Amino acid sequence: MKKLLILILAAFALAVQAQNPTPQQILRAIDQNLTSTTVKSTSRMVINSRRSTRTVASINYSRGNTDFYTEYTSPPRDKGTKMLKQGNSLWIYDPNTQRTVQISGNMLRQSVMGSDLSYEDFMEESSLLEQYTAALEGDLTYEGRDCWKLLLTAKSNRISYPSKRIYVDKARNVPLYEEWFARSGRLLKTIKASNVTRIGSRWYPRRVVFKDELKQGRGTEYIVDSIEFDVPIPASIFSRTQLGN
Amino acid sequence: MFDFILKGIFRDRSRFLFPIIIISAGVSLMVFFLSFMDGYIESMIRQNARFETGHVKIVTKAYNELISQKPYDLGFLDNQEELDVWKTEYPQFDWAERITFGAILDKADSLGNSLSQGQVMGFALDLIGGDLEIRNLRLKETMAKGRLPLAPGEILLSDRTFEAMQLQLGDSLMLLGSTADGSMAFAQVVIIGTVVFGYEALDRGGIIMDLEDARSFLDMPGGSAEVLGFLRSDSYNDKEIKKLTTAFNDKYSTEDEYSPLMLSLSDQNGLGYILWITDFTFLMMSLVFILILGIVLWNSGLMSGIRRYGEFGIRLAIGEEKKHIYRSLILESLCIGTIGSLIGLLLGFIFSYPLSIWGLDMSQYGKTSTMVFENVIRTKLSIGIFITSFIPGICASLLGTALAGTAIYKRQTSQLFKELEQ
Amino acid sequence: MEDKLVVISKMSKAFPTGEGDFLALKNINLSFAKGEFSGIVGPSGSGKTTMLNIIGSLDSQTEGEVKVMGYEIKELSSKQAADLRSRHLGFIFQTYNLLPVYTVYENVEFPLLLLSMSKEERHKAVMQALEWLGLTDKIKSRPAQLSGGQCQRVAIARAMVKQPGLVLADEPTANLDTENSLHILDMMKKLNQELGTSFIFSTHDQKVIDYLRRVIRLVDGEVVSDDTKAR
Ligand SMILES: Nc1ncnc2c1ncn2[C@@H]1O[C@H](COP(=O)(O)OP(=O)(O)O)[C@@H](O)[C@H]1O
Ligand SMILES: [Mg+2]
Numbered sequence: 013m014k015k016l017l018i019l020i021l022a023a024f025a026l027a028v029q030a031q032n033p034t035p036q037q038i039l040r041a042i043d044q045n046l047t048s049t050t051v052k053s054t055s056r057m058v059i060n061s062r063r064s065t066r067t068v069a070s071i072n073y074s075r076g077n078t079d080f081y082t083e084y085t086s087p088p089r090d091k092g093t094k095m096l097k098q099g100n101s102l103w104i105y106d107p108n109t110q111r112t113v114q115i116s117g118n119m120l121r122q123s124v125m126g127s128d129l130s131y132e133d134f135m136e137e138s139s140l141l142e143q144y145t146a147a148l149e150g151d152l153t154y155e156g157r158d159c160w161k162l163l164l165t166a167k168s169n170r171i172s173y174p175s176k177r178i179y180v181d182k183a184r185n186v187p188l189y190e191e192w193f194a195r196s197g198r199l200l201k202t203i204k205a206s207n208v209t210r211i212g213s214r215w216y217p218r219r220v221v222f223k224d225e226l227k228q229g230r231g232t233e234y235i236v237d238s239i240e241f242d243v244p245i246p247a248s249i250f251s252r253t254q255l256g257n
Numbered sequence: 258m259f260d261f262i263l264k265g266i267f268r269d270r271s272r273f274l275f276p277i278i279i280i281s282a283g284v285s286l287m288v289f290f291l292s293f294m295d296g297y298i299e300s301m302i303r304q305n306a307r308f309e310t311g312h313v314k315i316v317t318k319a320y321n322e323l324i325s326q327k328p329y330d331l332g333f334l335d336n337q338e339e340l341d342v343w344k345t346e347y348p349q350f351d352w353a354e355r356i357t358f359g360a361i362l363d364k365a366d367s368l369g370n371s372l373s374q375g376q377v378m379g380f381a382l383d384l385i386g387g388d389l390e391i392r393n394l395r396l397k398e399t400m401a402k403g404r405l406p407l408a409p410g411e412i413l414l415s416d417r418t419f420e421a422m423q424l425q426l427g428d429s430l431m432l433l434g435s436t437a438d439g440s441m442a443f444a445q446v447v448i449i450g451t452v453v454f455g456y457e458a459l460d461r462g463g464i465i466m467d468l469e470d471a472r473s474f475l476d477m478p479g480g481s482a483e484v485l486g487f488l489r490s491d492s493y494n495d496k497e498i499k500k501l502t503t504a505f506n507d508k509y510s511t512e513d514e515y516s517p518l519m520l521s522l523s524d525q526n527g528l529g530y531i532l533w534i535t536d537f538t539f540l541m542m543s544l545v546f547i548l549i550l551g552i553v554l555w556n557s558g559l560m561s562g563i564r565r566y567g568e569f570g571i572r573l574a575i576g577e578e579k580k581h582i583y584r585s586l587i588l589e590s591l592c593i594g595t596i597g598s599l600i601g602l603l604l605g606f607i608f609s610y611p612l613s614i615w616g617l618d619m620s621q622y623g624k625t626s627t628m629v630f631e632n633v634i635r636t637k638l639s640i641g642i643f644i645t646s647f648i649p650g651i652c653a654s655l656l657g658t659a660l661a662g663t664a665i666y667k668r669q670t671s672q673l674f675k676e677l678e679q
Numbered sequence: 680m681e682d683k684l685v686v687i688s689k690m691s692k693a694f695p696t697g698e699g700d701f702l703a704l705k706n707i708n709l710s711f712a713k714g715e716f717s718g719i720v721g722p723s724g725s726g727k728t729t730m731l732n733i734i735g736s737l738d739s740q741t742e743g744e745v746k747v748m749g750y751e752i753k754e755l756s757s758k759q760a761a762d763l764r765s766r767h768l769g770f771i772f773q774t775y776n777l778l779p780v781y782t783v784y785e786n787v788e789f790p791l792l793l794l795s796m797s798k799e800e801r802h803k804a805v806m807q808a809l810e811w812l813g814l815t816d817k818i819k820s821r822p823a824q825l826s827g828g829q830c831q832r833v834a835i836a837r838a839m840v841k842q843p844g845l846v847l848a849d850e851p852t853a854n855l856d857t858e859n860s861l862h863i864l865d866m867m868k869k870l871n872q873e874l875g876t877s878f879i880f881s882t883h884d885q886k887v888i889d890y891l892r893r894v895i896r897l898v899d900g901e902v903v904s905d906d907t908k909a910r
Contacts, residue, residue, distance in 0.1 A: 059439060061330070061438065061439055062319070062330075062331065063319075063330065063331065063438070063515075064438055066438055066439065066440075068440075087440075089436070089440055089476065090440050090441065093441055104433070104441065106431075106441070106443035108443060109431065109443050109444070109445045111365070111431050111443065111445065112365065113361070113363045113365065113371070113431050113433045113443070114363070114365065114370060114371035114374070115361075115433075116371065116374065117374070118376060119361050119374075119376070119433075122435075123435070123439070124441075125435070125439050125440055125441060126330075126435055126438060126439015126440065127439070258792050261781075261785070261789070261792060264780070264781065264785070265778075265780050265781070268780040268781075269779075269780045567774075567776055568778055570776065571770075571772075571776040571777075571778065572789075573737065573761075573764075574735065574737060574764060574768075574770040574776075575764065575765060575770070575789065575790045575793065575837075576761050576762065576763075576764035576765020576766070576768075576790065576793050577761060577765070577793060578757055578758055578761040579757065580757075581761075
């Protein structure tokens, strides 16, 4: 009888734990779902500016949380433009002048290709757990999905967004909605993820809309056309000398 | 009676000398000061027009909404045909297209490692096609090193930035920005000279680039952000220009947010306010002038009035009314005011005229040449200035006498005689 | 009644002072006929000037009546008073009061400018007055170039030029020596006789008193005697 009681209590405790993971556990789950040692993808960025809509396509490679390489494939004017990130450094290669320019300082705040994303946004470490501590603010239903509502606070003041609020799909560990704030508490960007599809063991959003709340406009749509995780990528891809070739 | 008064004034030196000296000194100072101020403000506005606003400026309506940010991406794209129409329609203007943009200037080693980098503000204008813009920006006067661009890819850089980035003339640098539609923009440029803008925001990182270079850099073929019109006659009349801009906008401005909108000089940069303030200052100066001179003349009027009590007394005895005597005093002061003011105008003209021809070279007082201010300030003589000086001269004389003359009323008639007796 | 130029009855004049009113003239009853050559005689401060000022409409009485040429002084507006002076009254002062910036001719012409007269008429009148007073050779002189006697003659010419009915002369000889005093007194007497102009003097000068036909003595603002010499 006593044993039974203990068993029931233990089961109950487990159930409670399953129901309510700690905020850190949620972050870890997201990281496990969205990052991997290497990623290769093709994507399109649909940039809605005040005057026109442009689509910029690229092939992207990443390794760990720090190395990142993109080569633009269209439109013609941008074709061949390459962007390489190594740690905290970012280089851009222009095929027309065949010159490489390093982007740093204030320039990192500038928009990439007129989109709602800055170079800094591209440079973000992908691991949430390493950058933020989380607090659970409750749960809610977003776009028909059961979500955790988390408030993330940056661990270091070198991180570009001191706080974020995110809604995380409970079942798939994918953030579906994010708000990024400035130190002043001002809302800078909102992010909406959709088309969450199963890729291998993961759930991955194929369409993300970024909106710079300081700009008027309809936001930038980032569409992942293909994505592969943990594929072998030659180390030369992430080398500086490769940029000019 | 009138010639009696005139004789009275001119035979009595103490009656006219002091007031006329005071009035003519005041009026001549006023002429000089006003013409100098007018010349200065006109120079400022003229240079502002050349540097920034034009006498008129045509932009797209969308650009105008954010004009302080100079959003070239909302500028004109490939509008040369349109521009040709405007040029023939408004031949009184010289037209100049410009683009202002932000970019990064990067000096790198062969591998692309940034050696030095600076955020710059680009001024793109027609440097190679003619010398209108070179004059407008006073480039020859404000150049510190090197020479003007002659070939594509050659640019001028703020001298301060040049030093800060430790550059050499002839250095080839990368310019990184974004095109009108947001793509990354790259251009290889050669620093061929440096300038001192005299304008903090630009000395911190301004570059001057030929318009065609900027068009290809920013992917705006045949386009521009602003089209500036400069009156060939250089004489700006705000009312007429306002009429002209209204007519232009009625004709060409449509619902389309990229349709053109013509702005007058006074619509921009708070210049309308400056024009207004100038008028207001002139008015205030006139009033202060009247007041100060009026008080001085009041006092001198009181002094000479006391000396003239005998005259007033006898005139009353002869059968004049106080009112009549008072009026004749006013008439006297009108004569003195007119004569003093005329002399003042003449003296003012004599002082101001040479400066209106040769000007005052401010650079000899250690002021360095800048793009926003001309070195030589010329006085500007005009009918308006003569009137604004002449009228206060007369008013001051009238005011002084009107105040001093009231002393007559304050005295008993018999009292005026009392003073005779002693 | 018709030939009464000035009628003064029960007239007093008070000046307000720090310690209440000061009565300069007390209950004066006097009248002057046309053609009189009379004088108000009294020591300094007795009220002579005050009396002439009131008669001359430069001041007004505080009590009683003063009628000059039929006009009640107290009731005249400033315009009417000025009119009375410009048409009918002439003034001569102890200190001449010529306008220093004008010539003799202009000083004499001055009163005529207030009357609507043509230039020719004025010229005639001025020359006539200067002739009476023997000043025709001084036309272009300025007062500063003249002697005291000459100045006073110019002042008399100025008073006479419009041929007023009444001339008020306030101590006209006080600044003159005997010879000049007698000279101008002769001239005034002559004008009185030839033109019938009435003269009222104020004086304490015995030479003047000797010339007067009628002597009114004033002491402390009161008439103490009023004697007319037999012709
Ligand atoms: N405006 C005045 N205010 C006060 N007192 C006056 C005024 N005018 C004259 N008086 C006084 O009235 C008196 C008579 O003065 P006035 O007529 O000038 O004398 P007179 O001419 O006989 O010398 C004097 O005592 C004088 O002080
Ligand atoms: Mg007296």
